[in-house]
Amino acid sequence: MNLILLDPSEVDAHHARITDARRLTHLHDVHRAQQGDRLTVGIQGGAMGKASLITLSQHEALFALEDLCESAPPALPVHLVLALPRPRMLARTLEHVTALGVKEITLLHTKRVEKSYWQSPELRADKIHQHLVLGLEQARDTLLPNVTLCKGFKAFLEGQLPQLLSERRGLVAHPGMENACPRDVDEPTLLLVGPEGGFIPWEVEQLIQAGCDGMHLGPRILRVETAVTALLSRLF
DSSP, X not given: OOSEEEOGGGBOSSEEEEOOHHHHHHHHHXXXXXXXXXXXXEETTSOEEEEEEEEEOSSOEEEEEEEEEEOOOOOOSEEEEEEOOOHHHHHHHHHHHHHHXXXXXXXXXXXXXXXGGGGOGGGSHHHHHHHHHHHHXXXXXXXXXXXXXXXXXXXXXIIIHHXXXXXXXXXXXXXXXXXXXXXXXXXXXXXXXXXXXXXXXXXXXXXXXXXXXXXXXXXXXXXXXXXXXXXXXXXX
């Protein structure tokens, strides 16, 4: 936890109070925090800065807020469309892409996505929020990504994709594409990444026909969480 992320409800004009077990345990066991320590804090959706620890017990921590005037780091200019991964991989991927600065995420159903994945507890709003917060804490960021669930590929293709592409360059990451992943992109981008087995040919064809460009990361077949991290790093 490189940032103690505070919910606005935990903050008044001059103080912040946290009571949840996860952050308290981290303060005790990792920071080994003591009264008077100055730690980096941020208000969800707002600024960051320092706060002095007034009291720390097993049940709560009370901070005195100092000037919170540091802005969150800049977001990546990308909307990530990710075929819904396996639940455990979804958790890690959400944390990774949030830490890297992705602020718009669509989780999409495709042919090779198991329907059972949509029943996973990892898709509950509170679980998604938990993973996003962990990513923000890692990267010292305060701005939560927006996560949208789309359970139909055709509905996405016809209902959402045209509007997304009207404002962004569309890139489909898929093995075997002719062009390599571009570098140092500075324009708004729509990045589409398939599931473990990749998009099926029909899906790739439809995305290309809609105006997306196909690209690849090389001959190696990567796990989704690895591929997404590599793509974002190379693109931006």
